[in-house]
Amino acid sequence: MADTMEADAPVIELRNISKTYGHGEAEVHAMDGVSLSIAKGEFVAIMGPSGSGKSTAMNMIGCLDRPTSGDYLFNGVHVGDLTKDQRAILRRNYLGFVFQGFNLLARTSALDNVELPLIYKGVPAAERRAQALDALAKVGLKGREHHDPSELSGGQQQRAAIARALVGSPQVLLADEPTGNLDTKLSVEIMELLKLLNERDHITIVMVTHEEDMATYAHRVVWMVDGRVERDGPPAEVFNHERHSA
Amino acid sequence: MIWETIRLAIQAIFRNALRSILTVLGIVIGVAAVIAMVTVGQGSSDQVTADVAKLGTNVLMVMPGAGQMGPGNNSVSAALDIKDVEALIDQLSSVRTAAPYNQTSLNAVYGTEDTRTSVAGTDTRYLDVVDWPIVLGRGFLPTEESSGKAVCIIGETVRQELFGNTDPLGEKIRLKNVSCEVIGLLEAKGASSFGSDQDDIVLMPITAFQRRVTGSSDITMIYAAAATNVSTDRTLVDIEALMRERRRISDGEEDDFNVRDMKQMASMLTGITDVLTGLLSAVAAVSLLVGGIGIMNIMLVSVTERTREIGIRLAVGATANQVLLQFLVEAIVLSMIGGLVGILSGLGLAAVASNLMAIPFSPDAAIVAIAFLFSAAVGVIFGYFPARRAARLDPIEALRHQ
Numbered sequence: 001m002a003d004t005m006e007a008d009a010p011v012i013e014l015r016n017i018s019k020t021y022g023h024g025e026a027e028v029h030a031m032d033g034v035s036l037s038i039a040k041g042e043f044v045a046i047m048g049p050s051g052s053g054k055s056t057a058m059n060m061i062g063c064l065d066r067p068t069s070g071d072y073l074f075n076g077v078h079v080g081d082l083t084k085d086q087r088a089i090l091r092r093n094y095l096g097f098v099f100q101g102f103n104l105l106a107r108t109s110a111l112d113n114v115e116l117p118l119i120y121k122g123v124p125a126a127e128r129r130a131q132a133l134d135a136l137a138k139v140g141l142k143g144r145e146h147h148d149p150s151e152l153s154g155g156q157q158q159r160a161a162i163a164r165a166l167v168g169s170p171q172v173l174l175a176d177e178p179t180g181n182l183d184t185k186l187s188v189e190i191m192e193l194l195k196l197l198n199e200r201d202h203i204t205i206v207m208v209t210h211e212e213d214m215a216t217y218a219h220r221v222v223w224m225v226d227g228r229v230e231r232d233g234p235p236a237e238v239f240n241h242e243r244h245s246a
Numbered sequence: 247m248i249w250e251t252i253r254l255a256i257q258a259i260f261r262n263a264l265r266s267i268l269t270v271l272g273i274v275i276g277v278a279a280v281i282a283m284v285t286v287g288q289g290s291s292d293q294v295t296a297d298v299a300k301l302g303t304n305v306l307m308v309m310p311g312a313g314q315m316g317p318g319n320n321s322v323s324a325a326l327d328i329k330d331v332e333a334l335i336d337q338l339s340s341v342r343t344a345a346p347y348n349q350t351s352l353n354a355v356y357g358t359e360d361t362r363t364s365v366a367g368t369d370t371r372y373l374d375v376v377d378w379p380i381v382l383g384r385g386f387l388p389t390e391e392s393s394g395k396a397v398c399i400i401g402e403t404v405r406q407e408l409f410g411n412t413d414p415l416g417e418k419i420r421l422k423n424v425s426c427e428v429i430g431l432l433e434a435k436g437a438s439s440f441g442s443d444q445d446d447i448v449l450m451p452i453t454a455f456q457r458r459v460t461g462s463s464d465i466t467m468i469y470a471a472a473a474t475n476v477s478t479d480r481t482l483v484d485i486e487a488l489m490r491e492r493r494r495i496s497d498g499e500e501d502d503f504n505v506r507d508m509k510q511m512a513s514m515l516t517g518i519t520d521v522l523t524g525l526l527s528a529v530a531a532v533s534l535l536v537g538g539i540g541i542m543n544i545m546l547v548s549v550t551e552r553t554r555e556i557g558i559r560l561a562v563g564a565t566a567n568q569v570l571l572q573f574l575v576e577a578i579v580l581s582m583i584g585g586l587v588g589i590l591s592g593l594g595l596a597a598v599a600s601n602l603m604a605i606p607f608s609p610d611a612a613i614v615a616i617a618f619l620f621s622a623a624v625g626v627i628f629g630y631f632p633a634r635r636a637a638r639l640d641p642i643e644a645l646r647h648q
Contacts, residue, residue: 064561064641085565092563103558103645107261117562119250164562 009076011171011204012038012061017070018227019056030056032227033070040171043198043205045215045235048224055176057224058208062095062174063087075171092120096165100177102157104149110136110160111145117168135163139193155186162193166203173197175207179214191217212239248575251568255576259583262548269544270584272537273624277588277617278595279530284613285596286603287523291516293605298512304342304472305375306482307511308334308489309504323502325464328452330492334470338488340481344470345372346452350459354404354448355420361407365421365448367455368469373432375471383415383430386451394453399430401445419448424458426450437604478507537584538624545577545632556636557644570637577629578622585621589614 019031030053038044046054059065060072063079064087072079074090082090091097096117104113114132123131136145139159149157158178165173175194179187195217197203207218212235215221221238223231231238259266308330310323326346334344348367353360370385372378380399390397398419405414414428426448435444456463472481485505493502549556556569564572593609600607 059642062561064645085567088560088563088565091561095563097561099645103554103561105555105558108257112257116559119254120559120562120564120568125250168563 010037010039010073011075012036012206013071013073014057014060015071015073017060017067017072019053019060019065020068029227031060031067034224034227034229036222036229036232038172038204038206040204041198041202042220043195043218044207044220044222045218046206046208046222046224047210047212047215047238048230050210051226052224053227054208054224056227058174058176058206061172061206062097063090092117092168094171096168096170096173098158098161098165098173098175098178100180102149102154102161102181104157104160104164106150107148109146109148110141110152110163113149113160114164114167116164121168131167132163135167136160138166138197139163153186154182155189158182158186158190159193162190162197166197170203172204172206175205177208177210179209179211184213187211187214215239248571251571251575252579254572255579258576259580265544266580266583269541270537270580270587272533272540273581273584273621274537274588274591276530276532276534276537277585277621278592279533280527281589281592281613281617282595282599283523283526283530285593285607285609286599286605287519287526288608288610289596289600289605290603291519292608294512294515294519296606298508303508304478304481306470306472306478306485306505306507308468308470308485309466309506310502311504312500312502324493325466326468326503327463327465330465330489331468333488333492334468334485338481338484340473340476340484342471342473343371343374344468345369345375346465347372347467347469348452348455348460348465349467352421352448352459354408356408356417359408361404361446363401363404363407363446363448365450365455365459367450367452367459369452372449372469375469378435379433380430381433382413383428385430391451391453394451394457396424396426396454396458397429397450398426399432399449400428401432401447402434403443403445404448405431421448421450422459424454426454478509482507534620534624538581538628541577541581541625542628542632545573545629546635549573549632549636552636553639553644553647556639557641557647560639560641561645566637569639570633573633573636574626574629577633578625581621581625581629582618585618585624588621589617592617 014034014036017031017034018029021028021030032053034053034057046057048054056065060067063074063082066080074094079087079090105116111129111132114135115128118128118131133145136142139162141156141159141163144152144156149160152160173194178194179190182190191214194205194207198205205218207214209215216235218235220233221231221235222229223238223242231241308326310325312323328346331344331346334341345368350365351362352365354363354365369391373380373385383399385399386397389395400414408414408419409417414431417428418425419428420426432445432447437443452465470481470485472478482505486501489503489505490501495501559569596609597607
């Protein structure tokens with residue numbers, strides 16, 4: 001996949017994507033002609049009121065969902081043409097997920113949680129362990145590797161989840177409301193960590209959030225309303241416009 | 247990958263230890279029941295075979311009455327008499343020796359002691375036929391046999407009941423209205439294949455038995471021993487021919503008597519045991535089926551409960567087959583653990599039961615292997631449906647599941 005990618009080609013390219021749920025009267029247009037292009041190394045925040053389609057857009061980008069119409073190209077590959085298993089393999093090799101609810105496996109140590117994607121990748125046990133320990137160290141969880149999620153604070157759990165998303169060296173980190181369950185102090189810590197990963201390791205980050213404070217860590221804000229991209233630009237610009245129109 | 251999957255499955259099973267135990271209980275009980283049944287059944291079969299070997303495989307029995315042994319069958323045909331015994335010995339080279347044997351059940355009384363026992367009228371040759379030594383005292387003298395003197399040889403159990411550990415020789419016991427002098431004590435033999443006590447017996451001369459107990463000169467059974475180096479089968483044919491001649495049965499008519507050898511007795515007995523074992527095992531096998539349904543039930547609950555976990559696995563890149571395999575392996579490992587525990591407890595149970603029943607403990611490797619494979623198969627069959635359900639989950643729906 002990477003071979004077909006040209007130097008300045010976008011990692012993520014949505015072309016006029018629509019996603020419709022239900023039929024007839026109950027038809028809901030979660031995404032309605034969204035076009036969006038994200039380049040390597042960007043840090044993008046997708047924002048908008050609830051029901052604006054930002055979660056659907058996130059699932060689409062994460063190759064968890066397929067568009068009703070339009071094309072999604074990931075590294076130039078048409079995701080819409082891929083089978084369920086091919087998309088799973090794409091996720092395991094190129095994408096990392098961070099969720100609002102952390103989504104760590106309960107009664108499973110941080111280390112085992114982080115090793116999970118590598119197991120499905122078929123990485124040998126010793127190497128897997130080394131990579132997982134490395135990822136945990138990167139997010140500042142050295143010394144907590146053998147703790148269960150229940151023994152970790154919310155911030156630590158989210159760090160473990162970020163480590164799990166990072167461990168396969170993905171091209172893109174997808175974060176769905178990563179600070180939604182955390183207080184302000186911990187939220188700032190997590191955002192600083194994401195910022196560091198973006199700046200130091202050049203990981204492309206796409207984040208859904210409804211908090212302006214968090215979105216200001218991104219380089220670019222995509223503002224969605226009713227399944228459409230209404231504004232797209234640097235945070236200050238987008239927020240300024242929203243405040244004026246409100 | 248498969249080892250990884252097995253490791254994950256074991257991890258998942260131990261994460262929910264209590265539920266796992268309850269889930270496999272059905273399998274454990276089913277397998278344990280089958281193993282215990284079959285092992286004890288095999289043990290009692292072996293016991294019968296061993297008993298028969300002890301009794302002498304060259305022993306044959308002649309009884310009046312056609313067809314199967316049993317009540318009512320011998321009423322129509324003429325009884326045997328002592329001349330038949332002499333004829334078997336004199337006219338057949340394949341018969342080493344033979345003895346009459348009439349048996350009834352009576353109270354034996356000595357002083358204030360009293361015991362219900364089996365009383366048989368026979369002669370010294372019987373002890374030769376069945377190879378039963380006298381450990382104390384002596385056998386019947388020819389004069390005692392011809393005169394019908396009331397003397398008797400007793401088994402170990404009768405001695406214990408009536409005399410305790412004291413010397414019974416020369417004492418008189420009363421059987422019905424006959425006062426009978428104890429002249430010998432038989433070697434202890436233990437329980438027979440039927441579970442009856444072979445030492446619970448009193449032997450008296452057939453003449454005395456006929457005259458004083460039954461009041462008839464009929465003989466109800468003849469024990470015969472085949473001559474050395476002559477097969478029981480040939481002896482059996484010889485006896486049948488002679489008996490037909492003596493009883494004037496013309497060609498084409500059915501026998502009105504029965505000749506059986508110990509091999510037939512043994513196969514009849516083991517046949518009964520095998521049928522019983524089969525029936526009980528079938529009942530036990532049903533509980534295996536129920537156990538399998540239990541596994542499916544819990545696995546389905548588990549899939550629902552772990553929907554979010556499945557969503558996470560799918561999100562981080564597990565393919566549908568990897569999820570299917572995980573749940574399938576979990577079900578198989580679970581049922582194999584159940585099978586293993588079941589086999590061990592079944593064998594333990596059988597060992598204890600065999601000990602209590604005084605039969606040999608005969609574990610059968612084939613049955614153990616079959617039970618183990620069967621429990622694995624239960625896991626595959628009943629684990630597949632829940633596993634497929636897990637594999638088909640939509641990752642977005644699964645992640646949203648609370």
